[in-house]
Amino acid sequence: MSKGLTTAPFTLELRAQCHWDWKVAFYLYGAGSSAGLIFLELLLRRWNVIDEATALWGMWIGLVLALVSLAFLFSHLGPSARWRFLYVFRKPGTSWIARGAIIVTILVLLRILILLPSVPGFTGLPWGEETTAGALLRAGAMLFAAAFMAYSGLVLSSWNSIAFWNTPLLPILYVAYSFLAGLGALPLVVLATHGGEKLGEVGSILWPSLLLLLALNGFLLLIYLWGMATATVAARESVRRLVSGAHRWSFWIGVVGVGLVLPFVMIGLATGQELANNPATALWLATGCGAIQVGGFLLRDNFLRVGVYGYPV
Amino acid sequence: MARWGFTVDLERCVGCMGCVIACKAENGTPPSIHWMKVVEKEEGEYPYAKRTFTPLRCNHCADAPCARSCPTGAIVKRPDGIVVIDKDVCIGVMACMSACPYYVPYRWDGEDGYYGEEKVPYETVKYAEFKKGTAQKCHFCYHRIDEGRPPACVESCPADALNYGDLEDPESRINELLRQKNHFRPREELGTNPSLFYLTGKGGGKVGGGK
DSSP states (O other), X not given: OOBSSTTOOSBOOOOBOOSSOHHHHHXXXXXXXXXHHHHHHHHHHHTTSSOHHHHHHHXXXXXXXXXXXXXXXXXXXXXXXXXXXXXXXXXXTTOHHHHHHHHXXXXXXXXXXXXXGGSTTOTXXXXXXXXXXXXXXXXXXXXXXXXXXXHHHHHHHTOTTBTTTOSTHHHHHHHHHHHXXXXXXXXXXXXXXXXXXXXXXXXXXXXXHHHHHHHHHHHHHHHHHHHXXXXXXXXXXXXXXXXXXXXXXXXXXXXXXXXXXXXXXXXXXXXXXXXXXXXXXXXXXXXXXXXXXXXXXXXXXXXXXXXBBOOOO | OOOEEEEEEXXXXXXXXXXXXXXXXXXXXXXXXXXXEEEEEEESOTTSOEEEEEEEOOXXXXXXXXXHHOSSOOEEEOTTSOEEEOTTTOOOOOHHHHHOTTOXXXXXXXXXXXXXXXXXXXXXXXXXXXXXXXXXXOOTTHHHHTTTOOOHHHHHOTTXXXXXXXXXXXXXXXXXXXHHEEEEOTTGGGSOOOSEEEEEEEOOOSOTTOO
């Protein structure tokens, strides 16, 4: 099949882009969340909130998530062209895709370098956690993680063809969502590495931060949609399709319900009743954190699907 | 050096789709890909309802958003202003398709021909010129332009609604038309500086933002 507006009738109507599909959405979610996770991990490790084992495991999980999302991106490329993906670095002067490819590549390489000393056989490498070289690598990783989170929004907002994306608020929203998904993944990492007991220890910092981020993301989403609902015809059509059109169920139930309200209520209830320190509620809280990931992916997916072009003439 | 431009006279277009067919015959594009389109719009209500026709094609913008967004540099502008895609460099990212406000580019992933799985000899020859998984769009029939012939769509138009010419040449047919008729360029506010002008009626004046 061809890609593009191939089946569109020859009539002058507002049309949504249909070639950037769920694979790109997963890349934006996966690589963005992975960047959010590594940024927060390095920061919280620096502040001694989490231990080294959690930080390392989180980085491994984040690396795998980034590589899986890159695999989805590769499968989105042309069937016979994907092996020439190295061309993608050629025009960083004008193309945000090229800039993003450079950023994500450096970020993955930095992660591998940071993780190498933890691999048996490489433990003698001179850039462990306590060394100057290690600190520089970690600072670099944080810088490129922040850059990638911003990139995941900038790549869409840089195009004025689709008004719904063409706003400086989109990178801000995507950075906030990357932080949310990263922070939402951290309890899952703690749970996987140390079990429910440790989760209770770090929970005093994680849960209030998560509640705050959930509220902030909800507020940003509201501001975003409100702004777009008063913008151009194409942007208003995008908002209509999102909140009351074909994508309304995915948006209200997935992005708002599962992604924001459900985890807010679950975590709020658990922490309010001090259940967060109880290992028995770990599964309950992990479900909330999983719901955040679902909402993060669906936000990217819905935003891509309701990207409506303006009239061509 | 010439800068090729294109005019579409909206008063003259009758929606015959001759340009669409001519483009397909010339370039052999697959069934779901249309480098040239004529879109219809219904306006007004009975008894004053009418249908208008607007031919759409690549505008060969001077500041082409497709070329800016392409990470591989596959989309390049020739010295004469024609924007072309190098299929050997394109990797099918589809950034150009998102960036183009006129939603002009397509990506061809290989597909059946007009008569099913088995392609007719014409399709076999023409499809071989495309590369699976790469973007494609109108290239202003540059192979004809280079030979001094008009693009296939212009040549086929029975109503003389489509014209082309050198925007740098004050005596060219296209500049003559632009002096004679009111005109506008599509989505000019986006800063793409298109080389395509829609003529809307008597009036004329300066060439859009240029001379």
